[in-house]
Amino acid sequence: MVYLQTVNEFFTQSKSLTEAYPKTTKLSIKYRTNEQSQNYLIAKAFESASGICLKYRTDKAAELGRLLLIANKLSYVSTGNEIPPEPEQEVVASPVTEQKKAEPSAPPKGSKKKKRGKKK
Structure with missing residues (x-):
């Protein structure tokens, strides 16, 4: 049993193992x-x-996604297919339009009622 230090090292070693024994590698x-509430x-x-x-052990949650990608790539290797290239992420540029902020309109001048004095 060998503990590997990096995810990339684990992938290359696992890939060569899967290529050598595609039907029996798990x-x-x-x-x-x-006990100390440490997750890994x-x-x-x-x-x-x-x-x-x-084996590869990590306590970084971000590497879970990388390990799942490795499992996906190794499934291609075990079936004898080539690993497909990773899709390029296209950046779609949307035109930027300036929006004018609507200034609060002042209330009409004639809307206030005048106060009248009290009748005696």
Whole structure:
């Protein structure tokens, strides 16, 4: 069992393991919490016939998305397909229009009633 230091290293090692043994390599991702309320993820690539086990452990929640992308890419490798290129994100520029802020209009001058004195 080998603990790898980075996600990229885990991906390259897992990819080569999956290419060598596409039918028997398994990938699992586990979420754990220990007694001190520390949360972490463990990714494991295991091939049962040869006994090769690769592990990666992280406490960064942002790497969950990367691990799921790795699992998706390894599914292409295990089926013998090429990994598709990552889609480029298109930035759509929308025309900027200036909006004039409506100034509060003053009330009409004749709207106030004049106060009259009291009759005696």
